[in-house]
Amino acid sequence: QVQVVESGGKLVQAGGSLRLSCAASTRTFGLYTMGWFRQAPGKEREFVARIHGSGGKTDYADSVKGRFTISRDNGVNTVYLEMNSLKPEDAAVYYCAAAWGSGGVDERVYTYWGQGTQVTVSS
Numbered sequence: 001q002v003q004v005v006e007s008g009g010k011l012v013q014a015g016g017s018l019r020l021s022c023a024a025s026t027r028t029f030g031l032y033t034m035g036w037f038r039q040a041p042g043k044e045r046e047f048v049a050r051i052h053g054s055g056g057k058t059d060y061a062d063s064v065k066g067r068f069t070i071s072r073d074n075g076v077n078t079v080y081l082e083m084n085s086l087k088p089e090d091a092a093v094y095y096c097a098a099a100w101g102s103g104g105v106d107e108r109v110y111t112y113w114g115q116g117t118q119v120t121v122s123s
Contacts, residue, residue, distance in 0.1 A: 004098055006022045022036075024098055036079075038092035067084050070082075083119075
C-alpha cells in the first residue's frame with residue numbers, strides 16, 4: 001500500500017504561480033509513474049501531467065503545456081507541480097496519483113491516490 005499526500009494548494013491571483021508537492025510512502029518510489037489530475041466543480045477529473053519513474057519522460061495536458069512543469073525528487077519520494085501564469089480555469093482540486101510502471105494519461109491506470117489539495121485562482 002502506498003500513501004500519497006498532496007500539499008501546497010491555496011488561493012492565488014490570476015497570473016500568479018504556485019508549487020504543489022506530493023509525497024509518497026514507498027521504498028520503490030522510482031518505479032512508479034506519478035501523475036497530477038484535477039477536478040473542478042461540476043466537471044470530471046482530468047489529466048494534468050505525469051512523470052515517469054526516472055524523471056526522464058513527462059507528458060502534459062494541452063491546457064497546461066508551457067505553463068506547468070512536473071518534476072520529481074526520488075531521494076525524498078516527492079513529485080512537484082510548478083504552476084505558472086495561473087488562470088481562473090485552473091482552479092480545481094488537484095490530485096496526485098501513483099501508477100506502477102509507465103502509467104498513462106488515463107486515471108484508471110493509477111492505483112494510489114491522495115486526498116487532493118485545493119487551488120483557487122482569483123480573477
